[in-house]
Every structure is written in structure tokens, then in C-alpha cells.
Amino acid sequence: MNQGIRRLFVLILGLFVLLLAGTVRWTVIEADELNANSRNARPLLQTARVPRGTIRAADGTLLARSVKQSDGTYVRRYTQEAQQASQLIGWAYTNSGVSGMEKEHQDDLTGKVRSAATLLSALRGNTERGNDVVATLEPKVQQAGLNGLNGRRGAAVAIDVKSGGVLAMVSTPNFDPNQMRNNDSASRIQNDSAGGSPAFNRATQAGYPPGSTFKVVTTAAALESGDYTPTTLVDGSSPLKVETVDLNNFGRKSYGKITLTQALTNSVNTAFARVAEDLGAAPMADAMDAFGFGKIPLIDYPDQQLYASGVYDRDDASQLLEVNDDLDIARVAIGQERLRVTPLQMGLVAAAVARDGQLPRLSTVQRVVDPDGRTLSELDADGDDAGRVMSERDAADLTAMMEKVVEEGSGTAAALSGLRVAGKTGTAERNIRENVTQPWFIGFAPADDPQVAVAVTIERTIGGTGGVDAAPIARAMMEEALR
Amino acid sequence: MILRRIRDLALLIPASLLVAIGFASVFANQGGQLSDLSLLYGAGFLGLCIVAHVIAMSALPDADPYLLPLIAVLACFGLVELYRIDESLARQQATWFILGIGAFSATIFLLRKDYRVLRDYRNLIALAGVLMLLAPRIPGLSNPENGAYLSVALGPVAFQPTELAKLCLVLYLASYLADNRQLLVQEARGPFGLLPPLKYLLPLLAVWGVTMVMLFFIQDIGSAIMYFGVGLAMLYVATGRLLYPVVGLTLFAFGARLLYELRPTIQNRVEAWQDPLNPELIDKVGGSGQLAQGLFAQADGGMLGEGLGGSLMRYFETGATSPLPAAKNDFIYALIVSEVGLIGAAGLILIYLLIVWRGFKVALVAHDSFSKLLALGLATVFALQVFVIVGGVTKLIPLTGVTLPFVSSGGSSIVANFVLLALLLLVSDRARRDTREDLQRAKMGAWR
Numbered sequence: 001m002n003q004g005i006r007r008l009f010v011l012i013l014g015l016f017v018l019l020l021a022g023t024v025r026w027t028v029i030e031a032d033e034l035n036a037n038s039r040n041a042r043p044l045l046q047t048a049r050v051p052r053g054t055i056r057a058a059d060g061t062l063l064a065r066s067v068k069q070s071d072g073t074y075v076r077r078y079t080q081e082a083q084q085a086s087q088l089i090g091w092a093y094t095n096s097g098v099s100g101m102e103k104e105h106q107d108d109l110t111g112k113v114r115s116a117a118t119l120l121s122a123l124r125g126n127t128e129r130g131n132d133v134v135a136t137l138e139p140k141v142q143q144a145g146l147n148g149l150n151g152r153r154g155a156a157v158a159i160d161v162k163s164g165g166v167l168a169m170v171s172t173p174n175f176d177p178n179q180m181r182n183n184d185s186a187s188r189i190q191n192d193s194a195g196g197s198p199a200f201n202r203a204t205q206a207g208y209p210p211g212s213t214f215k216v217v218t219t220a221a222a223l224e225s226g227d228y229t230p231t232t233l234v235d236g237s238s239p240l241k242v243e244t245v246d247l248n249n250f251g252r253k254s255y256g257k258i259t260l261t262q263a264l265t266n267s268v269n270t271a272f273a274r275v276a277e278d279l280g281a282a283p284m285a286d287a288m289d290a291f292g293f294g295k296i297p298l299i300d301y302p303d304q305q306l307y308a309s310g311v312y313d314r315d316d317a318s319q320l321l322e323v324n325d326d327l328d329i330a331r332v333a334i335g336q337e338r339l340r341v342t343p344l345q346m347g348l349v350a351a352a353v354a355r356d357g358q359l360p361r362l363s364t365v366q367r368v369v370d371p372d373g374r375t376l377s378e379l380d381a382d383g384d385d386a387g388r389v390m391s392e393r394d395a396a397d398l399t400a401m402m403e404k405v406v407e408e409g410s411g412t413a414a415a416l417s418g419l420r421v422a423g424k425t426g427t428a429e430r431n432i433r434e435n436v437t438q439p440w441f442i443g444f445a446p447a448d449d450p451q452v453a454v455a456v457t458i459e460r461t462i463g464g465t466g467g468v469d470a471a472p473i474a475r476a477m478m479e480e481a482l483r
Numbered sequence: 484m485i486l487r488r489i490r491d492l493a494l495l496i497p498a499s500l501l502v503a504i505g506f507a508s509v510f511a512n513q514g515g516q517l518s519d520l521s522l523l524y525g526a527g528f529l530g531l532c533i534v535a536h537v538i539a540m541s542a543l544p545d546a547d548p549y550l551l552p553l554i555a556v557l558a559c560f561g562l563v564e565l566y567r568i569d570e571s572l573a574r575q576q577a578t579w580f581i582l583g584i585g586a587f588s589a590t591i592f593l594l595r596k597d598y599r600v601l602r603d604y605r606n607l608i609a610l611a612g613v614l615m616l617l618a619p620r621i622p623g624l625s626n627p628e629n630g631a632y633l634s635v636a637l638g639p640v641a642f643q644p645t646e647l648a649k650l651c652l653v654l655y656l657a658s659y660l661a662d663n664r665q666l667l668v669q670e671a672r673g674p675f676g677l678l679p680p681l682k683y684l685l686p687l688l689a690v691w692g693v694t695m696v697m698l699f700f701i702q703d704i705g706s707a708i709m710y711f712g713v714g715l716a717m718l719y720v721a722t723g724r725l726l727y728p729v730v731g732l733t734l735f736a737f738g739a740r741l742l743y744e745l746r747p748t749i750q751n752r753v754e755a756w757q758d759p760l761n762p763e764l765i766d767k768v769g770g771s772g773q774l775a776q777g778l779f780a781q782a783d784g785g786m787l788g789e790g791l792g793g794s795l796m797r798y799f800e801t802g803a804t805s806p807l808p809a810a811k812n813d814f815i816y817a818l819i820v821s822e823v824g825l826i827g828a829a830g831l832i833l834i835y836l837l838i839v840w841r842g843f844k845v846a847l848v849a850h851d852s853f854s855k856l857l858a859l860g861l862a863t864v865f866a867l868q869v870f871v872i873v874g875g876v877t878k879l880i881p882l883t884g885v886t887l888p889f890v891s892s893g894g895s896s897i898v899a900n901f902v903l904l905a906l907l908l909l910v911s912d913r914a915r916r917d918t919r920e921d922l923q924r925a926k927m928g929a930w931r
Contacts, residue, residue, distance in 0.1 A: 001855055002847055004720035008859070009843045012866045016836050019870065020829055022877030026781040027825040034782035039765055039775065041806060042783050 048073040048094055052109040053130035055089060055101065057081060057137045058165075058366050063089055064102070064177075066130075076102075078177040081139045084146055087201035087305075088137065088169040088364065091177040096186040099199075101364050103302045105133055108368045108376075131376060134367040136165030144480040145170035145456070148473030154458040155202035157347040158477050161450045164351075164360035164383035166299070167481055169344070171202040204297075205307045207340030208457060211426030211466065212267045212410075213440045214335030216349055219264055219401065221287035222275050223394040230261040230397050236271040242330045247273055250427070261401045265409035267425065269334045276333030284332065285323035290389040291349050292359055294320060298386045299344070299362035309341035335426060347455035350442040353402065353422070354450030357395035361386040403447045411441065413471035416479055420447035423474065425466030426457075435463045441470035445478045452481040487548075491540050492533070494552035498559045499529050505563030509792035528562055528577055535584045539905075542591045543912035545919065547845060550911070553838050554889055554904060560831065561890035564818060567792045568811050572892050579894040583901035590905035598909040602853050605658035609690045612651025615644035616697035645706040646886075646899035650906070652694055652710055653717075653860035659687050660721035661853035667722050687718075699742070704749065705871045705883030711735060713864040720859055721852070756881035773808055777817035777876050780807050788824030811892040813884045816876045831890075832873070839866040842907055849914040858910045861903050 026034065035043055051066035051074040063082040066074040075093075082089045090100020098106055111130040138158075145156035149172045158168035175198035179185040190199045200206070222228035236255030239246040249255065249269050255262075263271035276284060288294065288310070296306040311327060313319035321327065321338075331337035344362075352359040361384040368376045390398070402422035405411040410425040423443025430436040439461055444453040454477050456470045502525040532555040539551055558580065566573035594601070601608070660667075666683050691714050695707055715731040743749050748769070755764055755771035759778060764771040783789060794807070810818045820828045842862025849855045868885055875882035886896040 001720055001723070001852065004723050005843055005846050005855070005859055008716055008720060008863065009840070012839055012843075012863070012870075013836070015866070015870045015874075016832055016839075018879055019873045019877060020832055022874065022879045023781065023820060023825055023828050023832075026778050026877060027785050027820060027828075031782040031785055034760075034779055037760060037779070039760070039762060040779040040782075042779055045806070 045073075050074070050110055051129040052076065052092060052102075053111070053132040053369075053371075055082070055109070055133045055135060057135055057139050058167075059138060059140075061139050063135065063137070075181065076177075081142075083174060083176050084139065085137055085142050085169060086174040086177050087171045087199070087203070088166070088301075089135075089177060090302075091180040093181045093186075096180045096183070096190075099302065100201075100305065101133070101135065101301070104300050105365060105368075108133055108365075111371075129371050131371065132369045133365055134369065136160065136163070136167060136364055136366045136379065137169070138167045138481065140480045140483070141168040141452075141477050142170060144168075144476040145473060146172065146174075148456070148476050149458065152458050153196050153202070153460065154456070155206065155343040156456040156473060156477060157203050157344050157454065158481055159347050159351045159360070159362065159453045160383075160481075161351055161354045161360070161444060161453050162383055163379055163381055164362050165366060165379055166362055166364050167452065168477060169201075169203045169364075171200070172196075173198045175199060201305055202459070203343045204299075204301060204305055206342060206459075207307055207309065207312065208343070208438060208459070209428035209430070210335040210339060210341040210346060211428035211438065211440050212269075212335055213346055213349070213424050213426035213442045213455075213466070214339060214341070215264060215267065215272050215333070216353065216398070216402065216424050216442065217287055217291055217293075218272050218276055218284065218333040219260065219398055220291070220353070220390050220394065221279060221283045222260065223397055224287060224390050225279055225283050227279070228260055228275065230401050231259045233257045234260055234263050234268075234271040235274055236263055236266075236268040238270045240270040240273055240330075242273060242277075242328060247330065247334075261404055264401045264424070265404045267405075267410050272333045273330035276329045279329075281323055281325045281327065281329050284329055287389070288323055290359070290387060291352060292345060292386070293341075294323075297342075297344055297348060297362060300364050301362075306344075307340075307342050309345035310339070312338050312340050314338050335428065343455045343457050346440070346442045346457075347453055350423075350444050350455060351453035352389045353395055353398050354444035354453045355385075355395075356392045357388055357390040359386040359389050360384070399447055399450075402443065406443065410465075410467040411443065411471050413467055414441060414443055414475045414478075416445060416475055416482075419445055419482070421445040421475070421478065422447040422450075423471070425471060427465045427467075430460065437461055437464050439464045439466040439469040441466050441474040443474055443478070445482060452478050454478055454481075488540065491536065491548050491552075494548060495529075495532055495536060495555055498532055498552060498555035501556055502529055502559045502563065505559065505791050506566065508790055509563060509567045524566070524573065524577070528559065528580070531577070531580050531584060532558065535587060538584075538588050539591065539908055542595055543908050545915040546908040546912035547841050547915070550838060550841050550904060550907060553834055553841070556834055557831075557838075557889040560819075561815070561887075561892075563791060564815060564822070564890070565811060565892050567822070568818070572811055575894075576892055576897075579897045582894065583897040586898045587901040587905045590902050591909065594906075594909055598857075598906065598913070599851075599853060601654055602658045602661065605655045608651045608658075609655040612648040612655070613690075613693050613697060615648045615651070616694065616701060618644050619701050643893065643895040645701075645703050646893075646895040647902070648694070649706065649710060649713070649864050650861075650899060650902060652690070653713060653857065653864055655690055656687070656714060656717045657853055657856035657860050659690075660717055660856055661851070663687075664721040664852060668724070702748070703883075703885075704752075705875070705885035708871055708883065709864055709867045709885065712867045713860055716863045717856055717860050721856055752881045752883070756878060759878060773814065774876075774878065774882055776807055777814050778878065780814075780817040780821040781877070784821040784824045784828075786825050788820070788822045788827055791822050794818060794821035809884075812886055813872065813882070813891075814876060815887050815891050816873050819890075832869075835866070835869045835888075838862075845907055845911040845914060848918060849910055850917050854910045854914060858907060861907050865900070865903060 055064040056062055061081050062079050064076055064078050067077050069075055088100055090102040092098045092102040109130045141158045145168050153172055156170040160167055173196045175189045179189055236258045238249040238254040255268050294310045296308050311321045311323060313321055328337050332339055363379050367378045370376050399422050402424055403420055406414050406421045406423045411423045414421050414423045421443060423441055426440030428438040430438050440457045442455045444450045454474045456473045458469055461469055506525045536551050562573055562576055565576050663683050694710055715728045718727045751769045755774055759771035759774040765775050807814055807818060839862050846855050846858035849858055868888055872885045872887050874880040886893045888900045
């Protein structure tokens with residue numbers, strides 16, 4: 001009988017191994033799928049049980065907090081200042097999910113990121129709650145951008161040149177994030193295309209034609225090639241025939257031999273078209289790549305809400321093209337040829353020039369503070385470099401050239417009394433027959449010790465120009481940022 | 484001798500540690516402070532374990548010393564989890580424990596001379612078992628729950644007779660097979676030259692068959708699987724012929740198929756088991772909702788678990804509905820995985836395996852075939868019970884509700900399993916004493 005008993009035990013051993021394997025399956029192998037299952041309320045309820053940390057602006061203004069409800073769960077409340085930066089802050093509700101900073105910093109805000117000291121204090125019975133997040137957002141700069149856009153659809157960003165912190169990210173129209181709590185109003189906001197799709201972040205998601213602001217990139221490519229200096233003479237005569245179609249200067253004005261600086265100051269299309277044709281596609285592609293075109297920017301913001309700037313296919317708007325000789329490089333150089341850019345990317349172009357040719361890594365968060373007041377992480381005042389775009393010398397030259405734009409060229413409306421401002425205007429034509437334009441301005445200040453870089457655009461004006469319509473908004477934002 | 488006693492008591496240290504740490508972490512996780520009352524709970528419960536241990540060790544000094552401490556670990560673990568669900572559940576469980584230890588002591592006391600007297604009462608025992616299974620259907624005692632008639636209402640207490648009836652079946656089979664196994668093997672003829680004359684099998688098949696019919700009658704499929712499995716196992720070990728389990732399993736497959744066609748509740752169970760995450764089945768009454776929630780709870784636990792007291796048990800702080808229904812009995816394993824993770828669950832399974840191993844060891848060293856078959860049957864039925872419920876919760880097999888021995892809340896289960904433990908210890912004590920005495924005699928003979 002003993003043999004049978006031993007055999008039976010082996011069988012039972014096998015059954016128990018199966019039990020263990022079954023447990024491994026659900027706890028390890030398929031755990032992620034189960035946690036992501038839409039019928040699994042646990043992950044959401046876990047977060048609703050713990051109050052999220054607050055989000056505050058850099059100046060301490062409260063943006064978002066969690067309020068306890070009668071059923072014991074917590075619900076998010078957003079302040080007026082959060083509404084002004086609604087796309088940047090985003091929202092966090094059990095029904096409509098999470099977006100913006102609320103999404104990107106979910107782990108911070110729900111307290112998943114903890115120090116050992118915080119864990120100890122939780123063991124001592126201190127009530128559990130998420131970490132507080134202090135944003136880099138400066139409400140006054142944001143307000144200045146909003147005021148400047150004044151109800152018109154558009155976007156504006158302001159970047160701290162030193163740290164890479166996002167001081168302002170305006171996208172109009174905006175919305176009240178508190179409304180996302182309710183299913184009906186949430187879907188209304190998310191599907192309101194007639195009302196300008198307020199949930200859509202124009203600063204990071206909209207692909208706009210950059211107009212002449214792109215000449216900053218072309219100039220950088222020219223300077224970096226070594227063949228050009230600010231005083232190199234270029235041909236600004238108009239028109240220029242490019243691939244059988246005439247290319248004209250603004251107001252059909254024809255310039256003769258002018259310096260590269262003069263070409264930028266007066267935004268001479270034909271001069272830059274010739275420069276690009278002379279350079280060829282490769283240096284342009286290198287410069288664009290270095291500025292961060294062709295991929296989504298380096299920023300702590302959800303990937304799904306970021307758009308990669310670059311040249312897109314004429315027939316397939318989602319197809320990003322490689323910059324090579326197949327493209328009409330002369331038109332790329334002046335911001336045409338299906339070039340689609342986000343205001344954030346153009347802000348990065350200005351910031352990279354301002355930062356002595358170093359592309360900054362962007363951040364929306366200044367500081368993360370645990371419930372006991374300990375700082376868990378903090379944005380370095382010197383920021384983080386995301387790669388060199390051009391030499392320091394070329395950056396200094398380009399800065400001087402952009403200063404001229406504001407001193408005597410198309411961007412004089414951006415001038416600040418007592419401060420040196422560098423910038424570049426742009427006016428993209430959206431509908432020539434109806435004279436619909438999209439004004440742009442990118443720039444930074446002070447030119448001798450850059451602190452803030454901005455990019456501003458208004459989606460649609462009748463006959464507006466970058467110098468007249470966008471530059472004053474940029475000036476107001478820079479003024480607030482430097483105050 | 485004194486050293487051995489000290490060792491025996493020291494074996495209870497793991498259980499004590501578990502109670503202390505368990506209660507402390509439930510408190511820490513639920514944001515309370517450690518109160519004297521809760522420590523008293525743990526201490527009292529531990530006291531009970533020590534009492535049981537002392538009773539067993541003094542009445543049965545030669546019995547396996549590891550079985551009771553292992554079961555104490557299980558019981559303490561269950562108590563911590565029940566305490567974590569609801570304080571009153573833990574209090575109830577502790578009360579049942581006192582009764583269980585009472586039944587344990589009574590069994591040992593009554594059978595201390597020779598448990599083998601049970602062998603002579605097998606027909607009476609079989610009759611008692613069948614009657615017990617019939618009880619839940621008797622009007623006035625009936626207490627249906629989820630379409631199954633599992634329990635009888637004895638005043639305020641609901642009692643599940645299947646738990647005790649399983650002991651009756653094992654006793655009957657052990658006794659019958661011990662008496663007739665020679666005949667079953669030797670008189671093997673039949674179509675394959677293997678089947679013994681039906682007359683030797685008939686009484687066995689009758690009792691076994693009636694039991695099975697009763698179980699389907701009260702709709703306790705989980706217990707039916709246990710009973711059937713233990714019958715096959717004992718028949719196999721008694722005769723050494725693989726043909727019995729093969730024929731048995733074939734019959735089982737046919738029977739299961741037939742039942743599947745006849746019983747819509749069983750069809751529902753199988754459907755839910757095949758695709759528990761199907762949203763339609765989750766929402767269906769009697770569908771896969773519970774099973775899916777159990778799987779979600781396990782996924783939540785992951786490798787290390789949420790910590791004792793850390794699993795999500797209520798939708799909202801004030802809400803009555805739970806994302807893990809039946810956590811105190813059928814789904815306690817899912818709750819355990821959720822709180823102590825894969826690591827803790829592996830530990831639990833290991834403890835069950837150790838208990839089964841000790842049980843099989845008793846069967847191996849026992850001297851007579853009744854004792855062997857009894858120990859084997861008890862250990863097997865215990866192992867199958869663990870497999871049926873844990874396998875159901877982990878979706879290895881369709882879910883059928885049986886208790887997780889010594890861990891789930893449930894009085895009849897605890898009392899019955901304490902009796903099971905008492906019987907195992909009785910067999911063990913006898914077997915090891917006989918071995919010891921044989922050895923002594925042999926030594927003396929050699930010396931002489």
C-alpha cells in the first residue's frame with residue numbers, strides 16, 4: 001500500500017504546484033491586463049481613497065486641491081487660476097480620466113513616489129495623502145498672455161531660459177476643469193469643435209504654419225554651416241522663381257544685395273530662399289533636428305497631448321516627412337511647404353538661441369513636496385540641457401540679429417523700455433484671397449542676459465501681422481516675467 | 484521528555500509571531516492605534532492554540548508534533564484576515580475555535596484507548612453521514628443560499644453537514660476497504676480479468692453512490708468533487724489497481740457531462756469559468772462577477788501584496804457593498820493574495836502542503852490497513868478541499884464553494900476539521916508508539 005500512498009502524494013504535490021501556478025498567473029503574468037481592465041474599479045478607487053496633493057503655481061497661488069465628500073472619497077476642485085491654464089493643468093476625475101499635468105504627475109500627486117521618511121510617518125498613523133506639486137506656472141505671465149489674446153483663438157508660451165520651466169502656456173479658448181467631473185459637460189467640452197475645442201491644447205497639439213519665425217532656424221543653419229556670417233551679402237531681389245512658381249517678398253518689395261542681418265530684420269523671403277538653396281537640404285535638416293523638430297518636445301507632459309513639429313505630407317496630414325532634397329527647401333526655409341509647428345516648439349527655438357545655443361529640457365514642475373513638507377524633487381535653477389543646437393558664438397550672432405528685428409525691423413512692437421529684446425515676427429498666410437493671416441512672434445529678453453523666451457500666435461486674423469498683433473502680447477508676457 | 488515538551492511548545496512560535504505581526508499591521512494599515520483589546524484577542528487566541536497543543540501532547544505523547552503547530556499557523560492567519568474584514572467575524576471565529584477544540588478533545592478522549600473500534604460501526608457511520616446530507620432538505624431545517632442547500636439552521640447557527648459527512652465517508656471507506664481489499668484484489672475476474680465480483684464492490688458503491696446523489700440533491704458540487712476524489716484515491720491505494728481511478732474518472736466525465744446538460748446552474752458556472760472577464764457575464768446574475776472581482780483582487784496584490792489590512796474591501800468608506808463579496812469564506816484566498824501577495828500565498832500553500840505531507844507520513848508509518856487508509860483518506864480529503872476552493876478562485880477549475888480549511892469563516896468547517904485533526908493524531912500516536920515499542924523489543928531481544 002505504501003507505494004500507492006507515495007504515488008498519491010506526488011499527485012497531490014502536482015495539484016498544489018498547479019495552485020501556485022494559477023496564483024502566479026493572476027498576480028504576475030496577467031496582473032497588468034487585469035489592472036487595466038475597464039471593469040476593474042480597484043485602481044481608480046485606490047486613488048479616490050487617497051486625497052491627491054495640491055497643485056500650486058510658482059507664486060503659491062492654489063490651482064487644484066482635493067476635497068472630501070460625504071461618502072469619504074475625495075474629489076478635485078480647480079481654482080479660477082487653474083481655469084486660465086486649463087489645458088496645462090488638465091483634470092483628474094474617476095469618470096473622465098486624467099489629463100495634462102494631473103496625468104503626467106499622477107504618481108507624485110497620489111503619493112506613489114515616497115521617501116523612506118514619508119513611509120515611516122505613514123506607519124506612525126499619519127493620514128495618507130498625495131504629494132504637493134508646485135508648478136513652474138506664473139499666473140501673472142499666463143494672465144498677460146490671455147489678456148493679449150483677448151478672446152481670439154491662439155496660443156502663447158513663456159519659458160524660463162535658465163531652468164527650462166514653463167512660465168506660461170496659454171491656449172484659447174480654455175475651459176473650466178471642474179466641469180470635467182460631470183459626464184455630460186465633460187463630453188460637451190471634449191467634443192465642442194464649434195466652440196474651438198477648448199480641451200485641445202493649441203500650445204502643444206496644434207500644427208500651425210510658422211511663417212517667417214522659421215527664418216531663425218534657417219539663419220542658425222546658415223551660421224552653423226560656416227559659409228555665412230551676419231554680414232555676408234545675400235540677394236534679396238524679388239521675385240524669385242522656385243520650381244516654376246514665383247516667390248515674393250512681403251509687399252512684393254525687392255531688395256538688392258543686403259547683409260544676412262538686414263535680410264532677417266526685414267524678413268526678406270527671397271534672400272532666405274536663396275540661402276537655403278545654396279546650403280542644400282542636409283544643413284537645414286541638421287538644424288531642424290537639433291532644435292527638436294521631427295519629434296515631440298522633451299517636457300513632462302503627456303505624450304498624447306504633444307505634437308511633433310516638422311514638414312508633413314501634403315496628402316496625409318499625419319505623415320511626417322524627412323527633410324531632404326525631395327522637398328522644396330527654399331519654401332521650407334521661409335516657413336512654408338506644409339511646415340507644421342506648435343507654439344511650444346517655436347518657444348523652444350527662441351529659448352535655444354537665448355540659452356547660448358543649448359536646447360533646454362522643459363519642465364512644468366518646480367518642486368514636489370511630501371505631506372510632511374519635505375522636498376522630494378526640485379527643478380535645478382540651471383535646468384537641464386537637451387542638446388546643443390549651435391555654437392555659443394553663432395548663438396550670440398543670431399541674438400544680435402534678432403535684436404535688430406525688434407530695434408528697427410518688423411518687431412518693434414515687442415520693444416521694452418530700458419531692456420534689450422531679441423525676436424522675430426511671422427505672418428503665415430492662411431487664405432490669400434480673403435486676406436486671412438496667422439500672426440506670430442517669438443523672442444526673448446533681456447538680450448544681454450536672457451531670462452524668458454516666448455512664442456505667441458493668433459490662429460486667425462484678417463490682415464493682421466506678427467509685428468502688429470503678436471509682438472505686443474509677447475512684450476506684455478516678457479514684461480510680467482521680468483518684473 | 485521535558486526537552487521534548489519544550490520543543491513542542493516552541494513549535495507554536497511561528498503562529499504567535501503571525502498573530503502579533505498580523506494584528507499590528509492590520510491596525511497600522513487601518514490608521515488606528517494598537518489597543519490593548521486587540522492584543523488581548525491575539526493573546527487569547529494563542530492561549531487556545533496552546534491549550535489544544537497541551538491536550539494533544541499529554542493525551543497522545545507519541546503523535547506527530549508538527550501537525551497542530553502548522554494548523555495553528557493557518558488558524559492565526561485566518562483570524563487576522565477575518566479580523567481585518569470585520570471585528571465581529573474574528574470574535575465568532577474564536578468562539579468556534581473553542582467549540583472546535585472541545586470537539587477535538589472529546590474525540591481524543593473518547594477514542595484514546597483504540598480508535599479502531601470505529602471500524603466496527605461503519606454501517607452506522609455511513610447511515611449518519613447520509614442522514615446528515617439529507618438534513619438541509621428537511622423542511623424547517625432547510626436554509627437555502629444561492630440555490631444550494633448547504634446548511635441547516637439549528638436555532639441561530641447555520642451548520643453545514645457536508646463538512647462532518649466527509650469524515651463519515653472516509654471512516655466508512657477505510658473500514659470497508661480494510662476488510663475487503665484482499666478479496667477485491669484476489670477475486671479479480673470480469674471482462675478484463677481485473678474486475679472483482681461485483682458483490683464485494685456493491686456495498687461500497689452503494690454508500691459512495693448515495694453520498695454523491697445526496698450532494699447533487701443539495702447542490703454542493705464542490706463537496707461532491709472532494710468526496711468522489713477521496714473515494715477514488717482510497718480505492719486505488721487499497722487495491723493498488725490503476726483501473727479503478729481510470730474507470731472512476733471516465734464515469735465522472737460522463738456524469739459531469741450529463742449534469743451540465745440537466746442543470747442550468749452548472750452551465751452558468753462553467754460559462755463563467757471559461758470567460759470570467761466577459762462584461763456580459765460579469766453583469767449577469769449568477770455570472771462571473773465574483774470570480775472576476777476575485778481575479779482583480781489577486782492582481783491588485785501582485786508579488787508582495789497591499790499589506791495586511793491594505794486591500795480594498797469597500798467601494799467607499801461608508802458603503803456597504805464590497806468589491807470582493809464572500810471574502811470571509813469562498814474568496815478568502817483572493818483576499819489573502821491581495822494583502823500578502825504571491826509570496827504570502829505561496830507560504831500558505833506550502834503550509835497546507837506540509838500538513839498533507841505529515842498526514843501521508845502517518846499513513847506510511849501506520850501498521851494496519853484500516854489505520855493507513857484512514858490517515859490517507861483524511862489527508863487526501865483535506866488536500867482536495869484546498870484544491871477545490873483555491874483552484875476555483877484562481878480559475879483552474881469551475882468555482883464551487885467549499886471552505887478553505889481553518890482559514891475561512893465557518894463553524895462547521897472548523898469543528899469538522901478539528902475532528903479530522905484529532906483522528907489523524909490518534910492514528911499517528913498509535914503508529915509511532917507501536918514502532919517505538921517494536922524497536923524496544925527488538926533491542927531487548929538483541930541484548931538478550
